[in-house]
Amino acid sequence: MESPIVQNELPDSSSQDLQLTQATPKECAKIWTNTSASWRDSLTVPVYLQEQLCLSDVPLARNGGMTTWILVEKNVPPDHRRILCSCESFLKRSLMSTDGNVKDVIVHGVASVFCPLDYRRQGYAARHMKEVAKALRYWQSPQARVVGSVLYSDIGKKYYAKFGWKPNASNWHMELPPVNRSKPLAAREVVEDDLRELCHRDEAIIRDAMAKPADGVKKLVTILPNLDHMLWHIRKEDFATQQLFGKIPRAKGAIAGLPGYQAWAIWTHRYYMHPNAESGDNVLYVLRLVVQGDVSANKPSFSRDSRLQGQKKEGQEEALMAVLQCAQAEAAEWQLNHVKLWEPTSWVQDVITKSSLGHRIVEREEDSVASFLWYDEEESAPVWINNEHYAWC
Secondary structure, three states: OOOOOOHHHOOOOOOOOEEEEEOOHHHHHHHHHHHHHHHOOOOOHHHHHHHHHHHOOOOOOOOOOEEEEEEEEOOOOOOOOOOOEEEEEEEEEEEEEEOOEEEEEEEEEEEEEEOOHHHOOOOHHHHHHHHHHHHHOOOOOOOOEEEEEEEEEOOOOOOHHHHOOEEOOOOEEEEEOOOOOOOOOOEEEEOHHHHHHHHHHHHHHHHHHHOOOEOOEOEEEEEOOOHHHHHHHHHHHHHHHHHHHOOOOOOOEEEEOOOOOOEEEEEEEEOOOOOOOOOOOOEEEEEEEEEOOOOOOOOOOOOOOHHHHHOOOOOHHHHHHHHHHHHHHHHHHOOOOEEEEEOOOHHHHHHHHOOOOOOEEEEOOOOOEEEEEEOOOOOOOOEEOOOOHHHOO
16 A cells, blocks of 8 residues: 655655556556546546446557556555556557658557646656657557657647647637437448448558658658547447446448448547536547548648549538538437537538538647657658547547
8 A cells, every 4th residue: 555645755756766667457447546537527436447447458459559657666566656647558550651652650649648636746747758758769669660659638739749749730620510300311320340341441542642742741640540449439439328328329420422432420429428417518529531532631731632623523512411410410319519520621621611510610729639749850740631539549
């Protein structure tokens, strides 16, 4: 057991007696207990602990995919040491394109940075993040080259930038209201058995697009929207909805359109509070939106492709509208307050803007600020594409 905390007995944050290491299962349970007040959403504490244990064994996390890092004192044995700060990292399979030359790489996602209340304002979080930045540079590098890491700041743009995680040039989303209506007949539900094929098709589209040099951009990077990422979000959704409603959503997205010109979305239900609360901010997040034939897709957000005006129209607009209307209907059915679509392509923006979907644009300045640390200091940072919610952790 830890001894009672005496303030003057806390080690200096610069002390050589501190080290970054990995948490034991018992220490992970302690971390989850400490973080429950901040991140349990609509769940009770015991149920939140069950959820965290479940999420530690989904495909994105298992077999070393997730690592729990802790800052502790060297001379105290595991399971008895004070956890001065903690976080998780996730191995995210990614692609880097240099002048059209595409390579498989690794980006580590950093999540759940937490310093217990009794240890705050001592410099431990800063020491922890500096150590994590160094540790991740070669972490799991035998599998592929590690090019950087990403975190999603909920404390604005300045704090993590001090340690190398610079805010992305854009952090915004479109927000649509739920609509209590029947889902369009032009679309069908995407169920879990459909996800693997859709993710494979999406990856092929991305690889093809990144193999074409982008105008004025030497280097591009993206996190792959693969099945592991989708299931991480969906398993969290399954756990919460089973607790709240006694059932899980069948629809994991929607798809519409003719072969070769289809539009599809993969989404997740997120309950930050109980759906019966008087006011709520629960969200249907569109994890990934794909429109086949969208020439503005998989490109830098600032690069508005001049070919947009000449894009072939084979029913993509109708398919996209049907998919988004399905999302609105799903949100209403499951008592969600918003549909959020992170950084849609230029073409999708145009379609939504001229539609009657009732959208608004939200710039994220304080929460979910995508921030990147790149490890190649000799070259300018690559341009990140597809800053969509599937990559959030």
